[in-house]
Amino acid sequence: MSAISPGVLVEYGWNERVLALFGEFAPLSLEPARVVRVERSMCMAVLPDGSERLVRGAAPCVVGDWVAVRESTIEGVLARWSALSRLDPEAGVMQMLAANMDLVVITVPADRASASRVERELALAWDSGARPLVVLTKSDLSVPGLEQSLRDRLAGVDILPTSTVDDAGLDRLRAQLQPDRTGVLLGPSGAGKSSLANALLGRQRFATGTVREADARGRHTTTSRQLVPLPGGGVLIDTPGLRSLGLGSHVGLGATYPDIEALSLSCRFRDCRHDAEPGCAVAAAANSGGLAPARLVSFQKLQREIAAEESKTDPLKRKEELAVWKARTKAARAKARRPNR
Numbered sequence: 001m002s003a004i005s006p007g008v009l010v011e012y013g014w015n016e017r018v019l020a021l022f023g024e025f026a027p028l029s030l031e032p033a034r035v036v037r038v039e040r041s042m043c044m045a046v047l048p049d050g051s052e053r054l055v056r057g058a059a060p061c062v063v064g065d066w067v068a069v070r071e072s073t074i075e076g077v078l079a080r081w082s083a084l085s086r087l088d089p090e091a092g093v094m095q096m097l098a099a100n101m102d103l104v105v106i107t108v109p110a111d112r113a114s115a116s117r118v119e120r121e122l123a124l125a126w127d128s129g130a131r132p133l134v135v136l137t138k139s140d141l142s143v144p145g146l147e148q149s150l151r152d153r154l155a156g157v158d159i160l161p162t163s164t165v166d167d168a169g170l171d172r173l174r175a176q177l178q179p180d181r182t183g184v185l186l187g188p189s190g191a192g193k194s195s196l197a198n199a200l201l202g203r204q205r206f207a208t209g210t211v212r213e214a215d216a217r218g219r220h221t222t223t224s225r226q227l228v229p230l231p232g233g234g235v236l237i238d239t240p241g242l243r244s245l246g247l248g249s250h251v252g253l254g255a256t257y258p259d260i261e262a263l264s265l266s267c268r269f270r271d272c273r274h275d276a277e278p279g280c281a282v283a284a285a286a287n288s289g290g291l292a293p294a295r296l297v298s299f300q301k302l303q304r305e306i307a308a309e310e311s312k313t314d315p316l317k318r319k320e321e322l323a324v325w326k327a328r329t330k331a332a333r334a335k336a337r338r339p340n341r
């Protein structure tokens with residue numbers, strides 16, 4: 001067995017962990033490579049000598065994947081330690097967006113911050129197996145109190161304000177990725193993901209687009225997912241802003257809503273949905289100011305979305321869902337017949 005020489009892959013995040021994962025392929029005298037871009041079923045991968053090559057294999061690959069190749073054939077995809085996926089709105093199945101990240105950088109534009117979108121992104125980030133970091137982009141446009149109100153709403157999540165106008169927060173973001181961590185940028189179109197990538201790169205590698213005057217929405221400038229090494233260490237994956245970020249049936253909400261999870265231990269019913277059940281500690285907290293009512297609303301929305309996905313695949317769940325809705329309609333009708341109570 002010849003020694004593996006990772007060459008420039010060190011710049012692309014190669015470390016002891018990847019070396020260990022590559023172990024099973026090493027005796028086959030295959031070369032390690034990292035997928036830096038995906039076009040349809042073909043992957044562009046970077047090799048130890050720094051060259052980029054279109055490679056193909058039996059299994060689909062995704063940006064961030066570590067692969068073992070022979071010429072232009074992928075002989076194996078290394079086990080992924082994290083994978084960011086969303087529900088594909090057209091196919092109705094999970095679509096993998098990126099793999100082998102250590103950090104999911106959730107970008108929230110200060111001029112159009114949506115806490116409920118962040119909560120959805122946090123749920124996907126926690127599900128990926130990587131650690132989420134919320135970055136408040138365009139902090140030069142922020143209004144006083146925005147950062148604090150996001151912090152309050154998101155219950156203890158780290159928030160890092162950044163700006164590519166005055167370079168605020170860039171060193172702290174760099175430090176999160178050094179020396180060999182991979183981060184993926186997630187966020188709405190126009191959030192400033194590509195601008196942030198360019199700022200960390202120190203050059204205009206990615207195209208950026210203006211946002212619409214009227215509503216500060218982006219124009220979907222980025223169209224593919226691309227991985228780049230950062231000067232000074234660390235790796236970043238730029239992605240297009242996605243309109244739809246559906247949660248799959250397997251996604252849990254506990255890590256995104258630890259406050260609600262803790263409160264729910266005091267609900268009367270163990271399977272309480274915090275939706276008008278008697279003895280609900282979560283609803284009580286929302287009524288008394290201990291929990292932002294908007295946070296509970298967005299939790300319930302995501303919970304319903306996950307349940308709907310579950311019922312599509314699990315007939316027993318579907319029956320349970322129907323029973324709940326029947327009981328609710330019955331209760332609502334009974335209430336309507338007794339308007340004075």
Ligand SMILES: Nc1nc2c(ncn2[C@@H]2O[C@H](COP(=O)(O)OP(=O)(O)OP(=O)(O)O)[C@@H](O)[C@H]2O)c(=O)[nH]1
Pocket residue numbers: 137138139140141162163164165166187188189190191192193194195196207208209210211218219220221222223239240241242
């Ligand atoms: N004021 C201000 N504007 C910024 C900042 N960062 C980016 N912008 C502007 O925001 C707009 C959108 O930036 P992009 O980097 O293209 O946004 P994106 O998230 O990559 O968008 P998509 O590729 O469409 O998903 C551009 O007009 C940028 O100049 C910032 O820190 N401050």
Ligand SMILES: [Mg+2]
Pocket residue numbers: 193194195207208221222239240241
């Ligand atoms: Mg972009």
Ligand SMILES: [Zn+2]
Pocket residue numbers: 264267268272273274275277279280281282283
């Ligand atoms: Zn409850």
